[in-house]
Amino acid sequence: MxxxxxxxxxxxxxxxxxxxxxxxxxxxxxxxxxxxxxxxxxxxxxxxxxxxxxxxxxxxxxxxxxxxxxxxxETEPIYYVRFIQNNSHSFLNSSESDGLEISDNEETEYIKTKFTMPEILAIDPRYKAFAVPVEEGKADD
Structure with missing residues (x-):
């Protein structure tokens, strides 16, 4: 058993x-x-x-x-940080070389677009208001 x-x-x-x-x-x-x-x-x-x-x-x-x-x-929930609804280029991106920027939510080897809540709060606590669970935050076509 x-x-x-x-x-x-x-x-x-x-x-x-x-x-x-x-x-x-x-x-x-x-x-x-x-x-x-x-x-x-x-x-x-x-x-x-x-x-x-x-x-x-x-x-x-x-x-x-x-x-x-x-x-x-436990797996921690992950989020996109999306600043404008219905805009596929309004997601927080983080990269070693460029730091933080706003772009699409496509994650690559060098660009991070998915964050845990502690990571979001560490960047800026105000961003919590823009956190969207990854499964709900697909980019609009």
């Missing part, structure tokens, strides 16, 4: 990776692993992991399932 891997937010996934927890589950000594994780989290005052499990039985079971069945990062 197969079980799906447990999905964790990216920050939590990264913390488990940093700890060295294998993604495939089937932990050979789960109680020892959980105990080790718990001890480490208690030592780190502002631990992402500690906050996740502290006093939350559902999250503790989720961690146990991750040890048993494996875990993976």
């Amino acid at each position: 197969g079980h799906e891997k447990v999905k964790f937010p990216k920050r939590l996934y990264d913390a488990l990776q940093d700890y060295g927890l294998p993604e495939n589950g089937n932990e050979s000594w789960p109680v020892g692993t959980i105990s080790g994780l718990y001890d480490q989290w208690r030592e780190e005052e502002s631990s992402v992991l500690g906050t996740f499990i502290d006093g939350n039985a559902d999250n503790q079971w989720k961690l146990i399932d991750a040890l048993r069945y494996g875990y993976e990062a």
Whole structure:
């Protein structure tokens, strides 16, 4: 009977990776692993992991399932930043060479047109208002 891997937010996934927890589950000594994780989290005052499990039985079971069945990062939603509706050349583009510009939403090896929300907020928090989920933001022909 197969079980799906447990999905964790990216920050939590990264913390488990940093700890060295294998993604495939089937932990050979789960109680020892959980105990080790718990001890480490208690030592780190502002631990992402500690906050996740502290006093939350559902999250503790989720961690146990991750040890048993494996875990993976949740996929973050991605967005276009579209400044003008019904205009196929009004999308935010980012490239190493040219920086930010407005153009179409065709992504290439050198031009990025799809962004996660943290990336958008890092560029300019005001751009959040123009974020469109990628599946809804196809360029108009």
